[in-house]
Amino acid sequence: MSPEPTNPKPKLKLAIYWGAACGGCCVSVLDTHEKLLDIVAAADLVFWPIALDIKYRDVEAMPDKSIDVTLFNGAVRNSENKHMAQVLRNKSKILVAYGSCAYMGGIPGLANFYSREEILKRVYEESESTLNPGKVRPLTEYEVAEGILEIPEFFNDVFPLNKIVDVDYYIPGCPPQSERLLEVFSAIVSGVDLPPKGSVVGANEKTNCDECKRKKTENKVIDKFYRPWEIMDDKETCFLEQGVICMGPATRSGCGVRCVEGNSPCRGCYGPPAAASDPGSKMMSAIGTMINSNDPAEIDKIIENIVDPAGLFYRFSLPGSILGRKVI
Ligand code: SF4
Ligand code: SF4
Numbered sequence: 001m002s003p004e005p006t007n008p009k010p011k012l013k014l015a016i017y018w019g020a021a022c023g024g025c026c027v028s029v030l031d032t033h034e035k036l037l038d039i040v041a042a043a044d045l046v047f048w049p050i051a052l053d054i055k056y057r058d059v060e061a062m063p064d065k066s067i068d069v070t071l072f073n074g075a076v077r078n079s080e081n082k083h084m085a086q087v088l089r090n091k092s093k094i095l096v097a098y099g100s101c102a103y104m105g106g107i108p109g110l111a112n113f114y115s116r117e118e119i120l121k122r123v124y125e126e127s128e129s130t131l132n133p134g135k136v137r138p139l140t141e142y143e144v145a146e147g148i149l150e151i152p153e154f155f156n157d158v159f160p161l162n163k164i165v166d167v168d169y170y171i172p173g174c175p176p177q178s179e180r181l182l183e184v185f186s187a188i189v190s191g192v193d194l195p196p197k198g199s200v201v202g203a204n205e206k207t208n209c210d211e212c213k214r215k216k217t218e219n220k221v222i223d224k225f226y227r228p229w230e231i232m233d234d235k236e237t238c239f240l241e242q243g244v245i246c247m248g249p250a251t252r253s254g255c256g257v258r259c260v261e262g263n264s265p266c267r268g269c270y271g272p273p274a275a276a277s278d279p280g281s282k283m284m285s286a287i288g289t290m291i292n293s294n295d296p297a298e299i300d301k302i303i304e305n306i307v308d309p310a311g312l313f314y315r316f317s318l319p320g321s322i323l324g325r326k327v328i
Pocket of ligand 2: 173174208251252255256257258259260265266267268269270271
């Protein structure tokens with residue numbers, strides 16, 4: 001006699017969405033390679049604009065909380081991103097800010113060093129490749145014979161996801177390491193106790209410096225800062241000790257220090273470690289202890305060598321930082 005058929009475990013419903021993003025986070029899901037088959041075996045993908053032709057109206061028609069997990073990548077830059085963040089929050093049991101842009105604003109968040117007007121003026125009037133004698137700007141609504149065409153409203157600010165809706169978990173990285181995504185996904189599928197709401201998952205508590213294999217010297221001081229191409233990296237000494245800004249001291253570990261392993265300084269895409277809330281101030285404090293002078297004029301001279309410090313220290317994190325944006 002054949003055994004009684006057992007009810008298979010119901011599949012999760014998974015959604016993946018992109019706001020203001022480059023697409024790299026979606027590619028990181030594909031980078032799970034054949035493990036993607038395990039994801040699809042455990043979860044039905046109910047929405048994924050990069051891969052599935054499912055319309056916004058289909059998602060809007062889903063019952064509230066009918067999606068088990070949504071990975072929202074990308075920042076919130078315009079009214080379309082905001083609308084979909086609100087829709088997906090309502091439809092999802094677990095909403096994950098996936099990647100640096102959803103977590104902290106990411107690279108698109110560097111736009112918070114400018115106002116909306118400055119950006120539109122530059123793009124539609126001043127850029128070297130623009131020919132726009134009528135200074136035409138995009139309109140959110142435009143009437144044509146067939147009806148009204150609409151495009152989303154471009155906001156003054158770039159927002160991390162949690163400034164728009166309640167977020168359950170954060171997976172950092174630009175993009176997150178695919179292995180970390182698989183770990184988090186397996187934990188959700190297997191139903192193990194998840195960490196408290198609001199946790200950063202798929203990463204560690206400490207800094208990249210704690211995991212970095214480069215040689216570090218106690219009390220090393222810096223006389224001059226260099227851009228990476230200005231020195232011959234010896235491939236074994238800490239970048240900071242060689243005078244090259246490396247965001248390792250202000251960055252949460254979990255990526256395997258992959259940039260430094262590839263002989264490039266860390267740029268901070270995993271965000272601040274658990275013990276720090278603001279990567280820029282943490283980095284300034286780390287550098288402040290290494291400058292080889294007590295003379296304010298000389299300190300200024302040494303610091304002048306750091307090109308674009310705000311853009312460097314807040315490269316992935318300005319909208320989610322204490323500063324949030326440049327006050328204009
Ligand atoms: S500053 Fe960069 S190179 Fe130096 S120990 Fe930290 S992660 Fe490694
Ligand atoms: S080394 Fe730094 S910039 Fe590179 S992936 Fe890791 S956290 Fe991101």
